[in-house]
Amino acid sequence: MRPEWSNDEGVTEPPALPPTSSDSTSTSFSTNPWRFVLYALVAYGIYWIVQIASVTVVLIAAAVMKAVETGEPPEIDVIEQLAVDGDVFSVTFLISTLLLVPLLYLANRFLHQMKLGDGFALHPFRWKVLGVYLLITTAFFFLCGLIDLLLDRSFNETMEAMLLSADSRSGFYFVIIVCAPLLEETLFRGYLQRQLLRTPLGKTPVIVLVAILFSVSHLQYGVIDLFYVFGLGLILGYVRQHSGSLWPCILIHLLWNAVASLFMEHYLHGL
Numbered sequence: 001m002r003p004e005w006s007n008d009e010g011v012t013e014p015p016a017l018p019p020t021s022s023d024s025t026s027t028s029f030s031t032n033p034w035r036f037v038l039y040a041l042v043a044y045g046i047y048w049i050v051q052i053a054s055v056t057v058v059l060i061a062a063a064v065m066k067a068v069e070t071g072e073p074p075e076i077d078v079i080e081q082l083a084v085d086g087d088v089f090s091v092t093f094l095i096s097t098l099l100l101v102p103l104l105y106l107a108n109r110f111l112h113q114m115k116l117g118d119g120f121a122l123h124p125f126r127w128k129v130l131g132v133y134l135l136i137t138t139a140f141f142f143l144c145g146l147i148d149l150l151l152d153r154s155f156n157e158t159m160e161a162m163l164l165s166a167d168s169r170s171g172f173y174f175v176i177i178v179c180a181p182l183l184e185e186t187l188f189r190g191y192l193q194r195q196l197l198r199t200p201l202g203k204t205p206v207i208v209l210v211a212i213l214f215s216v217s218h219l220q221y222g223v224i225d226l227f228y229v230f231g232l233g234l235i236l237g238y239v240r241q242h243s244g245s246l247w248p249c250i251l252i253h254l255l256w257n258a259v260a261s262l263f264m265e266h267y268l269h270g271l
Contacts, residue, residue: 036195054095086166090175097183120190125245181253189240189249207237
């Protein structure tokens with residue numbers, strides 16, 4: 001009579017050992033939906049690390065070039081001016097885009113085992129949804145303009161200073177209109193929102209939370225401008241949710257930045 005735990009071929013095999021504490025911990029983590037919050041926080045943290053590192057490297061390089069040009073070590077006020085220089089901003093954001101978008105792709109591909117289209121929801125979408133949200137975004141854009149008019153505010157002062165100091169206005173606008181929507185939508189609506197929606201938080205809290213994180217990434221703006229960024233973040237979050245695709249988010253964000261750039265160009269240079 002063979003042992004009750006021998007297999008059908010008569011090969012005696014010991015029963016499986018109970019899972020160790022480390023196995024249990026690994027299993028519980030892999031099935032815990034809150035792990036997606038950790039993924040989102042890590043991605044957001046890496047975004048800030050890359051941004052700060054890029055700014056630091058570009059500022060040091062710009063300060064060294066300035067010192068070579070003038071023959072004197074740069075003073076604090078010169079470094080502060082470089083921090084809001086349009087060319088420094090353009091190079092910094094371009095570096096961040098070239099680093100972060102591939103990193104997010106690799107996270108989706110190897111950490112979450114998802115292809116490019118599925119990982120970032122690069123799916124076909126209904127044009128009707130895009131049309132509806134374009135109308136909503138247009139209405140919100142003019143509401144922001146009306147608020148600025150009533151408060152007698154100029155355009156975004158930070159962006160004005162950057163544009164006026166940029167030697168390459170075309171490069172500055174390329175970063176604002178193309179790179180910024182691509183990077184920010186890939187991160188916020190493409191990765192963060194997707195990960196957080198896999199938790200028990202719920203759709204609306206996730207959209208609000210991602211809009212807040214989106215606003216925090218624009219802390220260089222004033223309080224009123226941050227309200228505008230938050231409102232845009234809410235709209236883009238619902239666009240992502242209702243369209244099931246990231247393409248409309250990128251397109252609406254691109255159009256928002258393009259129209260805002262036209263208004264800023266007209267305001268500053270009378271175009």
